[in-house]
Amino acid sequence: MSEKVRVLFLCTQNSARSQMAEAFLRQVGGDRFEVHSAGLEPALIHPYTYQVMAEVGIDLMAQGHRSKSLIEEYLDKQVHLGYLITVCGNAEAKCPIYPWGGVREYWGFADPADFEGTPAVRLAKFREVRDLIAERVKVFVAQEGVEA
Secondary structure, three states: OOOOEEEEEEEOOOOOHHHHHHHHHHHHHHHHEEEEEEEOOOOOOOHHHHHHHHHOOOOOOOOOOOOOEHHHHHHOOOOOOOEEEEOOHHHHHHOOOOOOOOEEEEOOOOOHHHOOOOHHHHHHHHHHHHHHHHHHHHHHHHHOOOOO
């Protein structure tokens, strides 16, 4: 088997979108990918992120997900990447040039944590973003020639 493609999903806080993308690529991509996520300004994973991922059978806690720093865990350690995928406009605009990166892509998704309203309305936004990310990951895997 050929070497795994290392993919890093980057967001501002690594609290929602990048965590979702990491989990979905692990689920859909199988052994073809080594998947990571990080943030420019890491914060705790949002409680709704855990909840909406559990709704689709992905337990982020059991999988050991945690918020990580791009600089401390990847840039400072000179981690080589096949793909650096930013999932928010802020990370895309502020991400430094990543000298050990391969292909850089931007997948823009709204930040569900920024959405205001009742808990039910906010959860609906998290579900909407989750589902958009899941579909985009499936397209990515198909483009890489891996059965989804």
